[in-house]
Amino acid sequence: MPGFVPDASATLPWRFEDEATPWTEALLDRIQGGEEVLVPAHWPLEVANALLVARRRGRVTAGQISEFIEDLAALPIHLEPPSSPSQWPTILALAERHRLTAYDAAYLELVQRTGLPLATLDGDLRKAAQVEGVALV
16 A cells, blocks of 8 residues: 555656655655555656756756656555546545646545655645645655
């Protein structure tokens, strides 16, 4: 059983040292130590898009992106299947109620459904999680 749900904001500092904090490094240590995590189906594309933007801005090279993707692939990260249409009303309601993107609301719906704590640096998502009574890492 996975231990928590990291969003992209908690994941990307593993590649960008200037964004890393003791908290994000501790998350990575937990996962590298074998703790499994669960992420929604859109997580790989969200991470990939952030890496693409960073490449365009000259923050990373294509080789660094490839290396980071290989590193992520070696971790015990489990992808949740895509959200089913039956989950969309909950995701959209959470997005509306907390003024979140549908992507961020999908993290919130996942942690509500699974009971896992959420790992995020996103302030709005953290606030929404607290209002919804969701545990945070």
